[in-house]
Amino acid sequence: MMRYILPLILFLILSVFLYKGLGRDTREVPSPLIGKAAPAFSLPILYEPARQFSPKEMLGRVWLLNMWASWCEACKDEHPVLMEFATRKVLPIVGVDYKDKREDGIATLKKAGDPYDTVIADVDGKAGFDYGVYGVPETYVIDKKGVIRYKQIGPVTPQNLRDTLLPLISELQAK
Amino acid sequence: MKFLFIALICLLPAFSFAGVAKDIADDPVLESRMIHLAEKVRCLVCQSEPVSTSHSEWSQDVRNIMRDKMKAGATDQEILDMLVERFGKSVLYDPPVDNETMPLWGAPFVMLLLGGVFLYVQLKRRRSRVAEAVLTIQDEQRAATLLNESAPIQSDSSNFPHPNPDGTTSHSTKPASGQVAGYLPEGEGTNESLRGLHVKDTQA
Numbered sequence: 001m002m003r004y005i006l007p008l009i010l011f012l013i014l015s016v017f018l019y020k021g022l023g024r025d026t027r028e029v030p031s032p033l034i035g036k037a038a039p040a041f042s043l044p045i046l047y048e049p050a051r052q053f054s055p056k057e058m059l060g061r062v063w064l065l066n067m068w069a070s071w072c073e074a075c076k077d078e079h080p081v082l083m084e085f086a087t088r089k090v091l092p093i094v095g096v097d098y099k100d101k102r103e104d105g106i107a108t109l110k111k112a113g114d115p116y117d118t119v120i121a122d123v124d125g126k127a128g129f130d131y132g133v134y135g136v137p138e139t140y141v142i143d144k145k146g147v148i149r150y151k152q153i154g155p156v157t158p159q160n161l162r163d164t165l166l167p168l169i170s171e172l173q174a175k
Numbered sequence: 176m177k178f179l180f181i182a183l184i185c186l187l188p189a190f191s192f193a194g195v196a197k198d199i200a201d202d203p204v205l206e207s208r209m210i211h212l213a214e215k216v217r218c219l220v221c222q223s224e225p226v227s228t229s230h231s232e233w234s235q236d237v238r239n240i241m242r243d244k245m246k247a248g249a250t251d252q253e254i255l256d257m258l259v260e261r262f263g264k265s266v267l268y269d270p271p272v273d274n275e276t277m278p279l280w281g282a283p284f285v286m287l288l289l290g291g292v293f294l295y296v297q298l299k300r301r302r303s304r305v306a307e308a309v310l311t312i313q314d315e316q317r318a319a320t321l322l323n324e325s326a327p328i329q330s331d332s333s334n335f336p337h338p339n340p341d342g343t344t345s346h347s348t349k350p351a352s353g354q355v356a357g358y359l360p361e362g363e364g365t366n367e368s369l370r371g372l373h374v375k376d377t378q379a
Contacts, residue, residue: 130261134233
């Protein structure tokens with residue numbers, strides 16, 4: 001009897017592992033930045049290159065940092081979600097135009113709409129590198145003390161906005 | 176004229192070079208040190224390739240940052256630490272042994288242990304399935320003559336009593352010294368003619 005049951009059990013265990021592996025995106029590496037202070041930078045505003053933006057300015061507020069680019073296809077899927085979210089005025093959204101030509105970034109926002117309170121130009125991607133970006137879009141939730149609390153790899157969808165981001169944001173805002 | 180035209184066409188490739196960004200340091204020592212270090216770093220965009228050989232833009236950035244840091248006097252370890260700080264331990268092909276990576280490093284040993292236990296149990300079960308051979312005096316004498324031995328074969332008392340595969344212990348009631356129990360694996364006998372004495376469980 002055992003000789004029939006044992007392979008079955010082994011098969012079931014293996015199936016669980018394989019099934020779990022199916023739904024996983026291997027590109028989603030857990031970010032070591034969560035729970036750490038958001039890396040400092042000082043970068044020009046997309047529309048006004050003479051003015052600089054630094055994450056310090058956002059201290060005391062919960063805010064969203066969204067990395068995007070005009071050349072990024074997944075960002076086009078994410079864009080309407082951010083547009084809708086911005087109308088709700090839940091929290092300030094800061095966009096980072098990652099490794100992009102300034103005029104391309106501006107053109108994209110002109111055409112599709114601008115959901116951001118501030119847009120920064122990270123032309124050479126140095127700030128993105130400090131934030132552990134290796135593909136866009138990526139979105140960070142940063143708390144009142146300037147600590148990264150969550151990192152979303154890949155586009156923000158209505159589902160994860162509702163299930164993950166919004167509960168976390170209201171929790172952080174209540175603190 | 177025709178010849179000139181063909182010659183001109185042949186020259187065309189010389190004008191076709193693209194103005195790609197330089198992805199190499201001026202200092203060959205620094206470049207080889209950088210490549211050596213980049214071999215230890217996983218390209219997160221292409222997954223199965225080290226940063227040293229990847230053509231992805233992200234890997235190019237990492238290589239450039241490595242060069243800059245090296246020029247600024249950073250040690251290899253400092254550069255790796257900097258990468259781990261931003262991208263996590265999975266960026267290294269050889270992640271450090273700590274609480275988080277313990278399952279990864281420990282799994283092969285756990286597997287080995289499980290395999291060992293399985294092998295032990297299997298061998299034990301196999302042993303208990305081997306039949307006891309109950310030899311008569313005649314058999315024993317025949318064996319003795321075949322082996323050209325003058326002394327009678329001593330039975331190994333430590334092997335007694337072994338239950339029969341059918342659960343009975345027929346010979347254990349009479350572990351006479353004139354009986355020989357044992358199992359010789361096929362092919363290990365030194366004497367070919369001893370084959371006849373090899374008794375195996377036919378039920379197995």
